Amino acid sequence: MSVTTLEMRAGESANVVLREAAVLDPIAGIDAHHDVVVRDGRVAELADPGEADAAGLEEIDASRLHAFPAFFDPHVHLRTPGQEHKEDIETGARSAAAGGYCGVLAMANTEPPVSTPADVEALRADARAVAAVRVGFLATVTRAMEGEELTEMGSLREAGAAGFSDDGLPIRSARVLRRALQYQRLCGGTIALHEEDPELSGRGVMHEGPVSAVLGLDGIPSISESTMIARDAAIAGYEGGRIHVQHLSAAESVEAVRAAKAAGVRITCEASPHHLCLTDEAVRSLDPHRFKMNPPLRAEADRQALIEALRDGTIDCIATDHAPHAPEEKEVPFEQAAMGVTGLETAFAALHTHLVLTGALDLLPLIDRLSAGAEPFGVERPSLSPGSEANIALCDLSATWTVGEDGYESRSANSWCDGEELTGRVLMTLAGGQVAYRLRSFTLGVAA
Amino acid sequence: MRHLLSIEQLTRAEIEAILDRAESFAEVGRRDIKKVPTLRGRTVVSLFYESSTRTSSSFELAAKRLSADLVSVKAAGSSVEKGESLKDTVATLSAYDPAAIVLRHPYAGAAQLVAAWAEAAVVNAGDGKHEHPSQALLDVYTLRRRLGSLEGKRIWIVGDVLHSRVARSNLIAFRAMGAELTVCGPPALIPRGLDQLGCGVTHSLEGVGEADVIYALRLQHERMSESFVPSLREYAVHFQIDARRLGSRQLLMHPGPVNRGVELSGEVIDSPQSLIGEQVASGLVVRMAILYELLAARDTEPAPASGNGRATPIGQPA
Numbered sequence: 001m002s003v004t005t006l007e008m009r010a011g012e013s014a015n016v017v018l019r020e021a022a023v024l025d026p027i028a029g030i031d032a033h034h035d036v037v038v039r040d041g042r043v044a045e046l047a048d049p050g051e052a053d054a055a056g057l058e059e060i061d062a063s064r065l066h067a068f069p070a071f072f073d074p075h076v077h078l079r080t081p082g083q084e085h086k087e088d089i090e091t092g093a094r095s096a097a098a099g100g101y102c103g104v105l106a107m108a109n110t111e112p113p114v115s116t117p118a119d120v121e122a123l124r125a126d127a128r129a130v131a132a133v134r135v136g137f138l139a140t141v142t143r144a145m146e147g148e149e150l151t152e153m154g155s156l157r158e159a160g161a162a163g164f165s166d167d168g169l170p171i172r173s174a175r176v177l178r179r180a181l182q183y184q185r186l187c188g189g190t191i192a193l194h195e196e197d198p199e200l201s202g203r204g205v206m207h208e209g210p211v212s213a214v215l216g217l218d219g220i221p222s223i224s225e226s227t228m229i230a231r232d233a234a235i236a237g238y239e240g241g242r243i244h245v246q247h248l249s250a251a252e253s254v255e256a257v258r259a260a261k262a263a264g265v266r267i268t269c270e271a272s273p274h275h276l277c278l279t280d281e282a283v284r285s286l287d288p289h290r291f292k293m294n295p296p297l298r299a300e301a302d303r304q305a306l307i308e309a310l311r312d313g314t315i316d317c318i319a320t321d322h323a324p325h326a327p328e329e330k331e332v333p334f335e336q337a338a339m340g341v342t343g344l345e346t347a348f349a350a351l352h353t354h355l356v357l358t359g360a361l362d363l364l365p366l367i368d369r370l371s372a373g374a375e376p377f378g379v380e381r382p383s384l385s386p387g388s389e390a391n392i393a394l395c396d397l398s399a400t401w402t403v404g405e406d407g408y409e410s411r412s413a414n415s416w417c418d419g420e421e422l423t424g425r426v427l428m429t430l431a432g433g434q435v436a437y438r439l440r441s442f443t444l445g446v447a448a
Numbered sequence: 449m450r451h452l453l454s455i456e457q458l459t460r461a462e463i464e465a466i467l468d469r470a471e472s473f474a475e476v477g478r479r480d481i482k483k484v485p486t487l488r489g490r491t492v493v494s495l496f497y498e499s500s501t502r503t504s505s506s507f508e509l510a511a512k513r514l515s516a517d518l519v520s521v522k523a524a525g526s527s528v529e530k531g532e533s534l535k536d537t538v539a540t541l542s543a544y545d546p547a548a549i550v551l552r553h554p555y556a557g558a559a560q561l562v563a564a565w566a567e568a569a570v571v572n573a574g575d576g577k578h579e580h581p582s583q584a585l586l587d588v589y590t591l592r593r594r595l596g597s598l599e600g601k602r603i604w605i606v607g608d609v610l611h612s613r614v615a616r617s618n619l620i621a622f623r624a625m626g627a628e629l630t631v632c633g634p635p636a637l638i639p640r641g642l643d644q645l646g647c648g649v650t651h652s653l654e655g656v657g658e659a660d661v662i663y664a665l666r667l668q669h670e671r672m673s674e675s676f677v678p679s680l681r682e683y684a685v686h687f688q689i690d691a692r693r694l695g696s697r698q699l700l701m702h703p704g705p706v707n708r709g710v711e712l713s714g715e716v717i718d719s720p721q722s723l724i725g726e727q728v729a730s731g732l733v734v735r736m737a738i739l740y741e742l743l744a745a746r747d748t749e750p751a752p753a754s755g756n757g758r759a760t761p762i763g764q765p766a
Binding site for chain 1: 533534535553555556557558560561575576577578579613616639640641642644645
């Protein structure tokens, strides 16, 4: 069985010391102030504050800053090949680095979809040339995402596919999913599922409820998601398959996953920052740039259920579902606009602002869930324990900033928190042992 | 009032101001020369992305009665058919420096977008299944003339509420004027959560005898193919307003066009209780009043400090 491999560009190894940083690593169990010493791209030592030997190292005053294991996003859209006007591997990876991420997994619903070993190999070569963080590529479950015939999953794994997903579309046929899960025993590779019953979603463009009733927009009922999760969890349980449920949005879906986990199904799931921070009330503005995505923003009770599930671990990890779109695809009436929002550059700041500062979630589980997305796909989690490869997000928890005021690293500007003031900011990211990102004002020493 | 984008944006006082203005235009309509010079030298663009008889003809005649220059653009036969975006079309028409753009569009929020892009005052003449504010105003006007006041009156809205922008705007307008609302129709055609708008919801015409006004909605034939109702016949059995169901003291309204024999039987359309003809006549004077309030009243009255009626710029929660 092949191992999941991620790619990034070759570069100079980091040699830095983060002086007197507040180090927080939920997995290694570290919660103390240290000088974090990074030599030749690895965490060499967590020294007592002010005690590290800085010879040959760049010194960074981190005395009012936090050092976290860098984040990992198992669900982004890099739009390559075919839609490079929205994003490409270089801009997408740069956007990830700016958000404190050391790795991302790119979805396969490109134009054409990533369905052949040659597609995967070409993308990996691209990432080796340009990516500032580690990038893995999923391949589709079905040929051309048509939902009918399986891709050559074995050859795709050998070519380095990080897993399989028809994300953007559900796998309509229970038979096809069953066959994929049977084949998975041969080749491995977690199957990530966009759960939605197209019959129930119909022409829906937002959550079905009082807000859609007032706006006269077709609704997507919560059961469109939860019934498919229940179906697919049953199939995975029967076949002993490994599935990962993408972007949970509804309370009923949380219950379906909870029941599946209790029944011993090999299932993990993710939630996205916008579903954890916003509700369908935001759609009253009819602004598709920020508030149109699939699954849609749901009711406050759904949001609370997601937060509770994130707290108790039913939701394993946070995934941004970073979905860049060009302006002309969003400067149209809500119903006509493309689905999706960007999220890599704001995930930490938004969740810190909306969940941690409001008391809904502690900092420690937030940091855990932001990097836990590696595990479902067999990727090693980033860690700050000595000897680890340097994957570090250096953050200022008290810095306030306005999203988008200096533009975006992403090629697209459809951020769901565009124009919002957030508290907490990523100042520097180390990814794969290299310095992947520095906030310019921080580099210049003028950051607040 | 800078734009008319929705009924939701209007206060009761603003609704009444438009209706009072319409009363004064009703007098103009009784003169031999039915034209006033109010908007002379100003341009009104009528931009319709959907077919329409009543709304487009009454807005266009209203603009002419006010002496405005009228540019009428229909999607069919225009650059829209060549794939021009709404934004680009609006930019093109804005080059004529119109005072107002009257927009009918198949999608919700289109008028709000245009209001953010254009200098002109924007009138929403129907956006998707969202709102149709001028229809609601003419319906309130029609009822006010007949009943004096809507305060405490019981109004039943019957039929396909799910697909009806008229139902949404009228619900809000009738409630704002003090009426008590009940919505009635097959469950699949009543949007989930509508009761939270402050109206009763029922799936039977059994209690319709209590209504002072029955407002029937058009049932679109294509709804059957999507199984919203099993058949037109079955719909008519349960929800058609006919002579048996319409009481002699009840008033009947319909926004048109009517499917005779489906939501209304032929005899009630032409009955003395029917206000359908009056609704059309009211459309002209109310639309004159809307254009007047947006374009002429604005020149003489200071802008309201509250900013009421201003378009919410996209990007700001409304």
